[in-house]
Amino acid sequence: MDKLNLIALILNVVFFGVNVWLLIRHRRKARAPVTTSTREDRIERVVAEYMHLATSHVDTGVHALIVAGVKGLHTSEEMADAISRIADRTGTHPLVGDARRLAPASLKGFFADLTVLGPVTIGEKEALERIKATAAPE
Secondary structure, three states: OHHHHHHHHHHHHHHHHHHHHHHHHHHHOOOOOOOOOOOHHHHHHHHHHHHHHHOOOOOOOHHHHHHOHHHHOHHHHHHHHHHHHHHHHHHHOOOOOOHOOHHHHHHHHHHHHHEOOOOOEEEHHHHHHHHHHOOOOO
């Protein structure tokens, strides 16, 4: 009887995992990227994707901004506007530490140097140092 219970438990876990995977896949298809050209649509798409990541407790911060598509925004002003809207909606600023003190004009350069590899953001410290070095003449 113990073997039967163990087999039933394993099958339940497998079916649960498959159902979760199918649900996530279905939701991602429902939120498929739409080709938009207006400034407002691009910003709102990034804000909506970030809000989905933040409210579902999947991700926040710089990593979530990149996953949400902030690098696809055309200007630093669009990025600053998206970050401002996210901060208004969530109540917390998505950038922390030195990144929060970046000038809005330097956001495009900051995010251009960053790369996401799985759950890791690569190049954040280097991008901050580069922007600080160019902003403060010696």
